[in-house]
Amino acid sequence: MKDLSFFKKLITHDDFDGIVCAVLLTTLNPNLEIEFQVPEVMRKGDVKTDKKTIISDLPYIEGCGLWFDHHASNKGEGFHEIAPSAARVIYNNLHLKYPELFRYEDLVEWCDRIDTADYSKKDILKPKGYILLGFTLAVDEDKDYKLHLIKLLRKFTLDQILEDKFVKEKVKKLENNLKNYVSLVKKHIKVYDNLFYILDLRGVDVDPGVKFIAHTLFETQKIGVFLKDQDDNIKISLSYNYLYRENFSPIDLSKLAKYFGGGGHPRASGITISKDKIDDALKDIIKVLDKVDWQPKYKKS
Secondary structure, three states, X not given: OOOHHHXXXXXXXXXXHHHHHHHHHHHHOOOOEEEEXXXXXXXXXXXXXXXXXXXXXXXXXXXXXXXXXXXXXXXXXXXXOOOOOHHHHHHHHHOOOOHHXXXXXXXXXXXXXXXXXXXXXXXXXXXXXXXXXXXXXXXXXXXXXXXXXXHHHHHOOHHHHHOOHHHHHHHHHHHHHHHHHHHHHHHHEEEEOOOEEEEEOOOOOOXXXXXXXXXXXXOOOOXXXXXXXXXXXXXXXXXXXXXXXXXXXXXXXXXXXXXXXXXXXXXXXEEEEEOOOHHHHHHHHHHHHHOOXXXXXXXXX
């Protein structure tokens, strides 16, 4: 692997994991130009890369110089491991060569927890610390805030970061949103008998964090399907309920998403689909989830 100073650009996911990836990599090369992207755009192949480009927490694009990822549905050449976060993949592979990364051990552990949605009900309803910080990224699409957060995480303690004026603004907006989520979810949700539900937020101006509240309100349901407008398309998010911590997962949601051109993790994945195809796709997803067998199968000894 070339020295990190060789690279000029980092293309990273715009979620908390992608942010922490950027913290680690810009610590080693502060001159990296940062571009935020989402998986569906990367899969189209329209993003330009070269040998001086690093990609993290996103699908691989041939021709890039370095790739770090942890999604089971993604394949490529680089550092790819099935791990709790892409930041974990970076840390595990680089911290011995670059000891300056040791100071981020706690941050990476929290990133593991956040990217696997290892939340309690209290974490969702009254988020604190790094979980609160992670939730602020779902408030709106604000590139300046994400870049600001990367700089803060590199230089300051968590307590200092939460006192930052920009961060406080996002926290206040998040708290106001949380107050309105309960009635919003109840208005737009449809619960199915086979332990799943669909939260259809097409035409509703709301941030992605609403799905956390849906899981707490319908915690007996195992899988949530979330629909939201995304430019001229519809974004479908599929996830096991964050409060469902059993290891038994009768359906791999990354494979279901991949069938429709999406991807992700076995317990959380996403699809971006055109509006003219959404009704047929939703019918197919419902058919699959209706057939999920929630009875664990035990092998005879």
